[in-house]
Amino acid sequence: MLAQRCYTVVDFVGPTLENYVGPKFFLLSQYVGPTFGQLVEPTCWANRIEYRVYRVKQTIRRSRLLPGNRETGRPFLPEDKKYDVYLSYSEEDYPWVREHILSHIDEWETEENNATAFGTYKMYCSDRDSHHGKSELENMCENIELSRVAVVVLSSSYTQKHLHTVELEHLLYSKDISVIQDIVIIMIEKLKFKQIPTVLHHQIKQDKFLRWEADEKKFYGDLIRYLK
Known part of the structure; x- marks a missing residue:
């Protein structure tokens, strides 16, 4: 054994x-x-x-x-639009949007006795106008299509959130099929070219964007020209 x-x-x-x-x-x-x-x-x-x-x-x-x-x-597509402008921005930049965009040219935020010479526009602002029964992405896509022009407030915080990549994709798609007329870029801080989303490189290279400047009169004059 x-x-x-x-x-x-x-x-x-x-x-x-x-x-x-x-x-x-x-x-x-x-x-x-x-x-x-x-x-x-x-x-x-x-x-x-x-x-x-x-x-x-x-x-x-x-x-x-x-x-x-x-x-x-x-x-x-139907021509009637609910908004003149769709605002695309990061949550961190909302105070800037509120102070420098909404308070100056938004139809609902600008009081009659505080109206500026730039005129007012119906603007979609997600913090104020989003539908609570829908997802963030659904609100985003639907209201892009209900707007005539889109304004992208570009900053370092904007480029860090993936949802804005999808948002830009839908903006470009909507412009391509003529759902929206144009995409206006406002760069509110200095960014390196590699920080800017790839889909915006062509527009940036052609210098088709606005920079936030101390000369407010010039900035708003240029912005209104893009929105017309």
Whole structure:
């Protein structure tokens, strides 16, 4: 009869699992770490998926309600708009928007006795006008389409939120199919070119944007010219 030996833990002392996994994990993180982090970011994926679903639903709805233009492949859209201007900005920049935009040219914020020479416009401001029964993205897309022109308040905080990437995509798409007339960029702080969203590079290179300046009269004069 063969003798059986009971092995102890000491008999198995050798390289641990970390010795094998550690180096491989390190190499993997060096090559795919940043990409992997982006892929698993749930908010980015959720925003992207929700936006794609919205686009599909809108395409179906328009094809049923509004016969398409066979020459361009684009839908005919109603001309009536609820807002003159759609404001795109980060939450951190809301105080700036309130002080320098809404208080000067917004129809609802500007009091009659405090009216400026620049005129007033009906503006969509998410902090004030969003529908509480809808998602942030749905509010964003629907009100872009209900506006004539969009104003993007560009800053470092604006470029850091993924939802604004989706927002810019829908703005450019809406302009391409003539849902909105134009996109006006206001740069309220100095940014490096690499900080600016890629989709805006062409417009920035052509110098088609406004900078917030101390000369308010010139700034508002230029802004109103873009909004007309």
